[in-house]
Amino acid sequence: MTDIYTTPLLTARETARYLKMPESTLDTWLSDNSGASLVHAVRPERRGWPRVPFVGIIEAYVLRTLRDELGFSMPTVRRAADLVRSEFADAYALASERIATDGIELFVRVADESLVRAPDRQGAFPEVLADYLRYISWDAAGAPERLRLPQYPSEAEVVIDPRFGWGAPVLAKSKVPVEAMVSLWRTGEPISVVAEEYELPADVVENVLRQAA
Template sequence: MTIDRFTTPLYGIAEAAGYLAIPASTFTTWAFGYQRRQRDGRTVHAKPVITAARAERPHEASVPFIGLAEGYALAAFRQAGVPLQRIRPSIDALQRELGLEHALASRRLFTDGAEVLYDYAEHAGDESARELVVVRNNQRVFAEVVESYLRRVDFAPDGYAKVIALPQYRVAEITVDAEHGFGRPRFARGGAKLEDVIDLFQAGEPVDVVAEEYGLTREEIEDVLRVATRAAA
């Protein structure tokens, strides 16, 4: 099967949200927008901000790799403490000024995005956008938490995300890559599938045995088990 990073559905909503360590409800509003009635009777609409298609059945894949990458950038903004409803105009400015579809998944977000957001904040008086950008050595750059996320993305020759290192791991480097294993998480070192490692432990093998089997360290195994246990709670 040939996978198109932009169109082939690879992830369910809850699955994608779990990879980014955010609530599924949050990822749903990013993917499909929302319509909410306010106390004063007005209806507020918000459009989708990442690439996804409505699945025909529950738990069916609906998010392509590029949609996950867009969500990853939004997770970085969220980690910086800026709610999405406050930065939607900033995202529109990024798309407009960079002149790209899928700007949140592009290399230009990393290279030019901070400059665009800073200029937008100055002209629009938008404090939300300004919270994402700092001036360092007379250059406009993303705040540290956002920059730390974006440094974990590798880009393909077309300028769009190709490999993403998932954010919730402290020791193990776990990546998703649309060209390997249908985009499922795997260890960057050695290439073992995350699911296989966890399954072996859950089958009753001690941590040290699992580590030896896959050429990993005990600390790496304990790290992924920590995240898996927290996700299951």
């Protein structure tokens, strides 16, 4: 069974491509040697081989969303992560359901399930928006188990699930790797044939291919 913390699934280049972010940025996050890394990597078996475990994929997705889409500074994100670490001895803070936001402040759900602001630990009762978390599925223990890639159409959900495809994006319903669909199309098959093969509408297949390619 794949261990989400220790099994390397993807290279930095693959991870950056799937998460639609610069590889150089991800490399910086993965190379953080501060002792409290926000995005975790493991030692690859050989140079150029995968070094990003599933938990690192989730951390990178959350960090990219908080920083680039919601506009939080790195110091603010670090304070929220540090609060999770101190409260729960959890090194993988960004892969936790406990960090939430209302779009203005970052909050952490502490042990008594109340929300406190990350910068000053003051209690708060905001209308918390967790849209970025809705793409992550969690297991019963609160660990991440699947990431839906938001750039793909909802009619054909594409996910990264460590149980299937060895970390490569797969169609959630059939578990078929997206790359298999792309490969069929690149052999010269028309979109209509690819759509029939995977039992999807042609416009959905065209959208999936556009995003994947």
